[in-house]
Amino acid sequence: MEKATRQHTKDHNRALVLSTIFANNQISRAEIARITKLTRTTVSSIISDIITEGLVEEVGVGTSFGGKNPILLSLVDDSRWMIGLDLSHNQFRGAIVNLRGEIRDVISMPVEEYDGDEALGLLYHIVDQLMQKVTRPLLGIGVGTPGLVNTQEGVIINAVNLNWRNLPLTRLLEERYNTPVYVLNDSQAAAIGEKTFGEGYSPEESMVLINIRRGIGAGIVINGSLFQGDGGCAGEIGHIVVVKEGGELCRCGNHGCLETVASAQALIKKARADIKYFPESSLPHEPNQIDLPAIKKAFNTGDSFTQKLVFDTAEYIGMVISSIVGVLNIQKIVLLGDMTCFGEKWLNAIHDSAQKYSLQKPMLNTKIEIGQLGENSIILGATAILATDYSLLFSQS
Amino acid sequence: MEKATRQHTKDHNRALVLSTIFANNQISRAEIARITKLTRTTVSSIISDIITEGLVEEVGVGTSFGGKNPILLSLVDDSRWMIGLDLSHNQFRGAIVNLRGEIRDVISMPVEEYDGDEALGLLYHIVDQLMQKVTRPLLGIGVGTPGLVNTQEGVIINAVNLNWRNLPLTRLLEERYNTPVYVLNDSQAAAIGEKTFGEGYSPEESMVLINIRRGIGAGIVINGSLFQGDGGCAGEIGHIVVVKEGGELCRCGNHGCLETVASAQALIKKARADIKYFPESSLPHEPNQIDLPAIKKAFNTGDSFTQKLVFDTAEYIGMVISSIVGVLNIQKIVLLGDMTCFGEKWLNAIHDSAQKYSLQKPMLNTKIEIGQLGENSIILGATAILATDYSLLFSQS
DNA sequence: CCTTTAGTTAGTACACTCAACTAATTATTC
DNA sequence: GAATAATTAGTTGAGTGTACTAACTAAAGG
Numbered sequence: 001m002e003k004a005t006r007q008h009t010k011d012h013n014r015a016l017v018l019s020t021i022f023a024n025n026q027i028s029r030a031e032i033a034r035i036t037k038l039t040r041t042t043v044s045s046i047i048s049d050i051i052t053e054g055l056v057e058e059v060g061v062g063t064s065f066g067g068k069n070p071i072l073l074s075l076v077d078d079s080r081w082m083i084g085l086d087l088s089h090n091q092f093r094g095a096i097v098n099l100r101g102e103i104r105d106v107i108s109m110p111v112e113e114y115d116g117d118e119a120l121g122l123l124y125h126i127v128d129q130l131m132q133k134v135t136r137p138l139l140g141i142g143v144g145t146p147g148l149v150n151t152q153e154g155v156i157i158n159a160v161n162l163n164w165r166n167l168p169l170t171r172l173l174e175e176r177y178n179t180p181v182y183v184l185n186d187s188q189a190a191a192i193g194e195k196t197f198g199e200g201y202s203p204e205e206s207m208v209l210i211n212i213r214r215g216i217g218a219g220i221v222i223n224g225s226l227f228q229g230d231g232g233c234a235g236e237i238g239h240i241v242v243v244k245e246g247g248e249l250c251r252c253g254n255h256g257c258l259e260t261v262a263s264a265q266a267l268i269k270k271a272r273a274d275i276k277y278f279p280e281s282s283l284p285h286e287p288n289q290i291d292l293p294a295i296k297k298a299f300n301t302g303d304s305f306t307q308k309l310v311f312d313t314a315e316y317i318g319m320v321i322s323s324i325v326g327v328l329n330i331q332k333i334v335l336l337g338d339m340t341c342f343g344e345k346w347l348n349a350i351h352d353s354a355q356k357y358s359l360q361k362p363m364l365n366t367k368i369e370i371g372q373l374g375e376n377s378i379i380l381g382a383t384a385i386l387a388t389d390y391s392l393l394f395s396q397s
Numbered sequence: 398m399e400k401a402t403r404q405h406t407k408d409h410n411r412a413l414v415l416s417t418i419f420a421n422n423q424i425s426r427a428e429i430a431r432i433t434k435l436t437r438t439t440v441s442s443i444i445s446d447i448i449t450e451g452l453v454e455e456v457g458v459g460t461s462f463g464g465k466n467p468i469l470l471s472l473v474d475d476s477r478w479m480i481g482l483d484l485s486h487n488q489f490r491g492a493i494v495n496l497r498g499e500i501r502d503v504i505s506m507p508v509e510e511y512d513g514d515e516a517l518g519l520l521y522h523i524v525d526q527l528m529q530k531v532t533r534p535l536l537g538i539g540v541g542t543p544g545l546v547n548t549q550e551g552v553i554i555n556a557v558n559l560n561w562r563n564l565p566l567t568r569l570l571e572e573r574y575n576t577p578v579y580v581l582n583d584s585q586a587a588a589i590g591e592k593t594f595g596e597g598y599s600p601e602e603s604m605v606l607i608n609i610r611r612g613i614g615a616g617i618v619i620n621g622s623l624f625q626g627d628g629g630c631a632g633e634i635g636h637i638v639v640v641k642e643g644g645e646l647c648r649c650g651n652h653g654c655l656e657t658v659a660s661a662q663a664l665i666k667k668a669r670a671d672i673k674y675f676p677e678s679s680l681p682h683e684p685n686q687i688d689l690p691a692i693k694k695a696f697n698t699g700d701s702f703t704q705k706l707v708f709d710t711a712e713y714i715g716m717v718i719s720s721i722v723g724v725l726n727i728q729k730i731v732l733l734g735d736m737t738c739f740g741e742k743w744l745n746a747i748h749d750s751a752q753k754y755s756l757q758k759p760m761l762n763t764k765i766e767i768g769q770l771g772e773n774s775i776i777l778g779a780t781a782i783l784a785t786d787y788s789l790l791f792s793q794s
Numbered sequence: 795c796c797t798t799t800a801g802t803t804a805g806t807a808c809a810c811t812c813a814a815c816t817a818a819t820t821a822t823t824c
Numbered sequence: 825g826a827a828t829a830a831t832t833a834g835t836t837g838a839g840t841g842t843a844c845t846a847a848c849t850a851a852a853g854g
């Protein structure tokens with residue numbers, strides 16, 4: 001617990017006003033006062049400050065309801081820019097993003113052959129290029145990376161694919177670019193991204209985002225803020241054992257992890273291995289030709305072999321969701337990643353499975369959905385953590 | 398988000414000072430100022446207020462380290478009392494508790510034949526009696542009850558054993574006794590109790606308490622405060638399905654829930670059913686004579702049939718813990734309830750199982766322990782939620 | 795012309811801070 | 825061992841910043 005001062009009060013109320021403007025495209029001072037319960041005086045004073053800082057502007061006059069017309073205020077979307085990085089795919093992607101989560105520029109570069117220092121060099125290269133295109137005040141750099149991350153200290157503890165261990169990425173980037181840096185696990189970033197820039201989330205809501213690609217990870221938002229756990233690896237659900245006996249060996253050393261049965265890679269592997277027993281299947285019969293698009297196509301044509309495989313993944317994902325809901329009773333689960341290409345049917349199968357393995361009551365009110373931001377969620381989440389750190393917005397003027 | 402005012406600042410700093418005094422048996426104003434980083438002036442002013450309110454008193458003079466002797470302050474343990482109720486056993490237990498969690502009076506009454514309104518009457522009866530013995534200012538009444546609870550609205554949604562449905566207990570008790578009332582699920586209360594009055598917990602820590610008796614429930618403390626989930630039933634882990642195929646029917650309607658294989662009742666049932674196949678076992682061979690003490694005795698003598706049964710429960714509990722740790726990466730798990738009578742061996746078996754079913758890394762730093770407060774944890778937790786609601790402490794004077 | 799709403803201005807309240815004070819003790823010096 | 829300096833504890837009174845109140849102007853509707 002930290003002591004409270006006037007400054008905290010002020011920062012809090014400024015953040016309150018700013019988030020109210022953020023949530024309402026156009027809004028008057030009086031309306032903000034009604035929503036926040038601050039007095040009109042206080043709101044006017046805060047608005048005057050943030051107009052000076054260029055964050056907000058007067059954009060017109062609203063309609064009167066029996067009195068003077070309100071002056072409408074609006075966020076200046078491009079008054080600050082941020083750089084967001086997504087390191088979790090075959091390509092590194094970097095983007096310039098504004099306060100509304102609109103992407104102003106993107107660079108992506110394949111990383112497949114690189115790892116270790118080379119990968120870091122590629123990262124620098126991308127940021128160097130983006131930096132040259134930054135013509136507005138920069139809030140900072142946000143990074144979403146695979147692997148275990150200690151966000152507080154800004155260290156990537158272990159990113160297997162990139163061969164990074166104990167990489168102090170925050171310090172490296174802050175020294176090189178002299179701007180605030182946040183490093184987040186990719187699934188955690190995606191969760192924050194969906195929550196901040198997706199539709200229909202209230203600020204204090206809890207939600208869990210499950211990111212299913214090669215690996216499987218989750219980002220957990222509790223009462224509106226990211227929960228990272230005592231060791232920073234909350235959400236590492238890919239290695240929960242779901243096949244109790246005879247499970248396949250996982251890269252983590254255990255057998256029967258969720259990743260071995262429900263990831264995109266596991267699905268492809270299983271399809272390639274079993275296709276020879278199902279000559280009637282509409283999947284390509286040459287294992288090397290089986291990839292996710294092929295599986296999707298066969299799935300959509302109703303091929304029963306493929307459907308069985310896909311629904312099996314849904315069964316396991318549903319099991320883990322039932323655990324999550326049983327433990328946390330969080331009523332909003334968002335799914336992301338390649339596997340979401342199987343759409344509604346897959347989603348319903350997951351819901352049925354989750355229902356099957358858990359108490360009816362909590363599950364009835366639980367909504368399982370597919371993420372709204374698609375491939376951008378990680379980049380947007382990495383920057384969202386900057387945009388919602390109002391101290392960054394206030395220190396610049 | 399709510400607006401911030403001076404009052405919030407003041408309340409916050411008062412709570413900060415008070416919790417500092419709470420955490421240090423005897424402490425001077427100057428030391429509080431150093432710890433909290435408030436100025437000595439501010440600390441003195443706050444102390445003056447809370448001395449007037451009787452919460453704190455000057456208890457002596459400390460040793461000087463080259464200057465004026467500090468005046469030592471101490472919490473007046475009995476300056477406020479609370480009433481705590483534990484409804485989760487065969488007996489209702491009610492107690493008068495002081496600010497240090499010391500029990501000043503206890504009443505317990507068997508509830509076995511009662512349910513519904515009769516049980517409520519019994520509850521009133523206990524509180525009536527306790528109320529007569531309350532000779533200090535009362536902070537309020539805290540209730541730990543089995544079943545699903547909506548704490549915000551103070552409604553017991555469903556307590557099967559007591560046959561309560563949508564019982565607005567908070568309102569009923571507040572109207573009857575005209576004092577603040579909190580109603581919590583029993584496992585949640587126990588978690589708060591352990592955290593507040595147990596040794597070795599830091600205020601902002603996360604922990605999960607797993608309560609294993611007839612049923613199994615968990616209380617989840619995240620960043621120092623109770624997390625109840627969107628529907629108030631976070632921690633309902635007893636009905637996570639752990640036996641995927643051929644599991645026994647659970648009272649919830651599903652098959653293979655954790656409760657059906659790892660609760661005290663499940664253990665007894667299994668022992669009674671299987672004893673006939675193990676004539677060499679040292680357990681009583683008459684099923685009706687098998688109860689928990691008997692099982693404990695056989696377990697401690699090294700009876701292999703009994704050990705197998707007990708370790709099987711540990712295996713399942715470990716599985717669920719592995720899910721919890723995988724999802725939340727919380728490094729402190731506390732176990733409570735009848736089953737803790739199997740001690741270290743059982744605990745180690747749980748740890749081994751959890752290790753087996755989860756990523757090594759997060760689990761290595763996870764500590765699984767047995768609760769420190771024993772049967773009092775629910776009562777103490779129900780009152781802890783009152784004692785740490787500093788607004789209650791401040792509104793009285 | 796009255797009422798209502800938006801927004802501003804001037805002054806107030808209050809919680810924390812600062813600087814300077816008193817009080818009491820230890821350490822140092824002669 | 826007495827005088828002095830230095831340090832620590834705690835208080836006092838003035839000062840500061842932030843939100844609030846009340847009263848104002850401006851502009852619209854009825």
